[in-house]
Amino acid sequence: MAVSLQLRASFEVSSLYLQSDNTAVFVDPSCEWLRCVWDLVQRGRSSISLRTATDRYISRIDDAVGLSSDLDSAAVFDVLTRRDGTWDFRLADGKVLSVNTHERSLHWSDGSHEESASWTVHLASIPTVNMRNASTKRYLCLEESELRVSKDVAWGAEAVVTLEEVAGQYAIRTCSHEYLDQSGSLVEEPTESSLFGLVVKGGRVAFQAVDGTFLSAGGPSSSLASRRDKLDRDGLFILETSRPQVTLTSHSDDLKVAFYETRGDIVADQDKTDDAVCFQLESKCSGSDSLWYIRTHHNKLWQLVERSNAIRAETEEKSEAAEFQLETMDDRTVLKSAKNGKYVVVKSNGHLQASCDEPTEESQFVLELVNRPAIVLQGPSGFVNQGDEQAALTCRSLTSEVFRLESRHGRYSLSTDDEKYWSLSDDGDHVEAESIVPVAFRIRFVSETRFIIQTTDNSFLCHSNDTDVMITAKEVEAGNGQWNYAGTNVAVHGRVTPSPSPLPPRRQIKQEQEQQPLPPSPGPQKPPEQPKGGGRCVIL
Template sequence: MSGGTEPLEIRFGLISGGNKYLTAESFGFTVNASASSMKKKQVWTLEHADADDDCSAVLIRSHLGRYLAADKDGNVTGDGASPAGPDCRFVITAHDDGRWSLQSEAHGRYLGGTEDRISCFAQSISNTEKWTVHFAMHPQVNLYSVSRKRYVHLSTKHSEVAADRDTPWGVDSLLTLLYHDRRYHLQTADQRLLSCTGALVSQPDASTGFTLEFRGGRVVFRDAEGRYLSPSGPSGTLKSAKKSSRLGKDELFVMERSHAQVTLMACNDKNISMRQGVDLSANQDEESDQEVFQLEMSKEEAGLCAFRTAQGKYWTVTGSGAIQSNASSKSASCLFHLEWSGSKVSLKANNGKYINARKNGQLTASADTPGESEVFRVHLINRPLLVLRGAHGFIGARKSDTHTQGTSHTLDCSRASYDVYRLQHADRAYSLKDLAGRYWSVGPEGGVVSCGGEDPDWWELELRGRGQMAVRTADGRYLHGDHTGALTAKANANNTPALWEY
């Protein structure tokens, strides 16, 4: 794959027929289905059991790093060690209603039960052996077609979702997984939903809902009729094609992390561009692919990143300090430290110098300290729809508020499910509003954050960690959430800001 992205770690909750979450307890590694909400103990991670891509067996790892296991007598624990033994291997059966059943590969029995009576001894599947899957990973992804070796994107010209892009670039490559009626719906950046017929529609219905199955670390999308989504025709139009007991490459996709893509504007009010060749220069008013760069944050060191072009090349510092976009792979000279000041950032290269934009737009890593010519305004361009998750859960309207008659909803940061917000950029800052058009606003002195204003409050975004941002008000107070779900903007710049996965 050439997109510079990475496969997502698949994390989820399993909801029993009794509407309770499967839970891994710390004491004794016991397993029950007694929790009414999804917190840390109710989140499980899916792992591929073998390197063989055709293998259907999976491992299910708890927050404790141990695996779900079932012995020959049907006893279930969360104590499977790593490397996991045969008792830890399960085969997933996906049903047309969107639920899963988990069968022990070694013993052929099905996992089921309620409360503290969980076993894996059923010889057939009843309602008790069906589990609703509630994904816990961030729902905004890029999608890669294994057969076409291309990325999926919204083709506005043909009003379709097609697998014909070499790299997942720009707004139209972002897909959001919406959870509705036990199934997942693929939402494009313009808020339409992919139907199994290939059409794009405005509201979820039976034709837009898919059950996700996993094969060898890849995902397949099964519609309500048991058919599978696949690319077809010259452009790779996505639609349901066939029922099949044995899936081929056509039905396989990889869900990948969607990195931030940004433009950077220098003090001359021009965007950095590669339009003139390998030498980067701040000399353009436009925001085409040649002015958009992918921000790839380091796994090892906070605030360290590389910038990738749509052609798959990386920014690099030459011996003379010039900044070019011709590195085929990441090396030390391709890494830059981000130093944020509101919506502006300074970039420190590995030679210890800051990137400077000269009057003619030429970029060099030559400044000892950051001044006016060393700061750049960052515009995040590939999150027209935004989902935010913090340490305690997703941000969304408080459940109690959704049933009131008022137009303002208090926001909660500990939700297991997520609300989708529109992110709009104007005058070098951002506003956030819900899909009904109500804006985020902050109470007095950074108090409770709600969604219901007719006029926008303005926010600044600092892209800091891997897929994480800090969000702050125009007067420098950071968005902060606590374990009760309260969302405020009281934290000042002297505190370490809360980071939100986006």
């Protein structure tokens, strides 16, 4: 059920990015996303090789830095971590991957020129994840204002955290938009004691506080706090893909919620509010004809019972009987069984049954994504980000930005932490984060890691090959309107910094708003700009 995250990386020295083409590895101040991304291939407990997006490896060729297509010929690095979080990539004979910043060239050095041999690293792929402890095998979750290692299954928004970059380190952000302090308490804004260096060891991660101690679970509730000076299995975590989890609300009668009960029946009831009303979507394939498996919190899949056409959850086996199509109808979703071609409807007794030839009111559901209150989006050329000096959202950034996602009756609004909501520009050509009131969008799932965002007039939010900003379009072509909101890998990118930067002022934390219908797109309104922070990833 769980999918571990494969580490990827890209690096920068003095504004020179480590990148590659089909024949060479080099550094350059300009950077295309795919040229900057490197896979970190584990070659031992603390050794790695660096692999390009075209399956080539950084190698030592006649004392030069080159590329090889053979893993056996790849350079094997011991990653040495400095106090400021930068990495040295050191070979067995002591040579270090270095940069001549004046000539913009790579070479092997003895490591004496620290400023050109050390690399600072930033988490750069989707940082919204589930975290499973390497020792107890349990998941991190938010319970009673604490982060605890207590769940056997990663379920609901409480089991999702976002690793948010702040001033060269990482803050662990909860679904309540609070941050973990090294004492174990939750705070509204990141401070020095709630920022951690990210340590990667053997494909697992640990979090090191400013005083050198590591986060680990302890006490009667297994709460997370900085406790130990030495890193052991209790302080190691496995990052896993956070798959989409949704609620399905019946559109008929008085809006009943579908839930799973222990006998295996899927029925609709308005009183259930626990994990039973949350279902995980897992895609078999992507695209307009994508098929989906729907999993309950008891690890059972929805399945068609052939004789009665009832929908039950009694098996973990993925088969045609467990496959469904999700079809969107404006703000509603209908489910169609792949086995018998019938639509799922709510019967008068509240049970679900795939028995309808055409969509009806009884077959329409409000499907809402519930485990992404904090969301990071990425396109093929980089992250969605708000520029420091412009309102328009860009989609080529090497740095992720965390947005807030709110859902109401099948529609969504996205905003920054300082209450600036996404909206269309005055001419409707691009997207801005400028409105002070929520603006409605629709989300259509393409796969368990990607979705499409639509406006209420059915325009699509897209990335363009001609501009950095997020644009609108009437049609989606060649996947240019698909956005990653989760992933099966973690990518990181970095830059060298001479010394840690001071904490930037945080954007104001948005207060909880009353639940109300989202209005159509208004004209943008501009609250004042606030500065942003960067990030650092430290590896042992």
